[in-house]
Amino acid sequence: MDTALVVGGTRFIGRHTVEELLNHDYEVTLFNRGNHANPFSDAEDVDHVEGDRDDRTALEAAALSVAPDVVIDCVAYFPEQVRIATEVFSDARYVYVSSGSAYGREEVPKREGATPLCECTPERATEDSPETYGPRKAEGDRAVREAAARGVEAMSVRPCVVYGPYDYTExxxxxxxxxxxxxxxxxxxxxxxxxHRAYVEDVASALRVVAERGDPGEAYNAGDRxxxxxxxxxxxxxxxxxxxxxxxxxxxxxxxxxxxxxxxxxxxxxxxxxxxxxxxxxxxxxxxxxxxxxxxxxxxxxxxxxxxxxxxxxxxxxxxxxxxxxxx
Incomplete structure (x- = not known):
């Protein structure tokens, strides 16, 4: 049985991803700060490691204690978080939840490797605002490619607007x-x-499928067919x-x-x-x-x-x- 570590895992995409992994016989551990109610608190088959994803030491401790085969990173909003995670979890197959907002040009349809990504300056990379969301996600995609060039099995999934049960964005x-x-x-x-929208259970299955079969360094769009x-x-x-x-x-x-x-x-x-x-x-x-x-x-x-x-x-x-x- 493969072991999966989900960074996040209690609210929306992460919650459905945990359920997807459990339904495919993974041993699942959540890594988060515990700031939100954990729907899996009573589940015997889901472990929880409490820690701040911005604390590299805490990530390293989780990597050592869990030794995951797969890491699904649902809460990486800054490129530096992706760079650190791909270093810490270099022995796992790492999947970064990016976004369709990473695309920097309006064209129909937007295609991986063909449609340019947003540019991201060093200032944008650290600024938490709606205007910098797309550039930050795009830079995270670049960090995934850089990690793959170092030999890390890292991939990206780019959902469009996600909808479905437990959507806290409303x-x-x-x-x-x-x-x-x-x-x-x-x-x-x-x-x-x-x-374009993406049903949340399909995003969860996309994350699992890419973790299992995706090519390192590649990004995959996810949305309703x-x-x-x-x-x-x-x-x-x-x-x-x-x-x-x-x-x-x-x-x-x-x-x-x-x-x-x-x-x-x-x-x-x-x-x-x-x-x-x-x-x-x-x-x-x-x-x-x-x-x-x-x-x-x-x-x-x-x-x-x-x-x-x-x-x-x-x-x-x-x-x-x-x-x-x-x-x-």
Whole structure:
């Protein structure tokens, strides 16, 4: 039986990754600070090593005590963290959770090795801000390639926007809540734009597959094999929630009249963000049927307290907009 160390492992991608590894007969150990509730605290087959991933001595102690065959790094947000981890876990197959945000040019689709990555200056590499997230992830990918050149079996997985059960970002929860609680939902533009998403269980399986079969130094995009527009996604949510919804389109002029803009709506993106997943599929990976993925996501949402309210542009403003559109 192989041994896996998951850096992180208690919240979203990490939580599903632990379950994926357990389902494939791995012995799993979590390495984290213990700041979040551990869903595996009562599991006899999951060990826990407490430590700060920025403490190299703690990482080295974990490497020595666990001697992992596989390391899945879910919480590396700065390139220096990746460099240190690939040194400490040089005897393991190391998988870095990167991001589709690492791509530095808009093109459809974005392909590994073809679409340029974001540039990352030394200042950006240490600055914790939304603007530097993509550059930092890209520099982490470069650190993986550098490690592979030294003989380390290190790989990257680049998910696009991840959704699914236990999503603490609540981005899709906002839209699920809107569809479940209102019969009319405002969607910016014509609803036909594409922002590639990845079901979280598929990201977890991608991490395992790349750990087992990936080529050192390579990066692999992860995302739903079938894409849906925002409008199609809301219709799918309505179907699996056994409800109906009227989708009301609004352009920038109409939105502005109500004090809104398209940027106020989560998961809206004017230019398509689409990533090729052929390279990952060539390893034998596949994604869950989109209908099944959404059904599981909505079912877990209904039993949670998440409503995506932090992404809410303001229902009162939407109601004003709907009133204006009804008179046009």
């Amino acid at each position: 981005r899709l929860d906002y839209w699920i809540d809107r569809v479940r609680t209102h019969d009319r939902v405002v969607v910016p533009g014509d609803g036909q734009h594409l922002w 079938r894409l849906t527009t925002l409008e199609e996604s809301l219709e799918l949510i309505a179907d699996v929630a056994d409800t109906t919804v009227e989708i009301v389109h609004a352009g920038e002029r109409e939105l502005a009249a109500a004090g809104l803009s398209s940027g106020d709506f989560t998961l809206y993106r004017d230019y398509p963000h689409v990533m090729s997943t052929a390279k990952l599929a060539a390893l034998g990976w596949d994604s869950t049927r989109i209908e099944e993925a959404m059904a599981r996501t909505v079912a877990e949402h209904e039993g949670s307290e998440r409503d995506g309210s932090e992404h809410d542009p303001g229902r009162e403003a939407e109601e004003r907009l709907l009133g204006v559109l009804d008179t046009v």
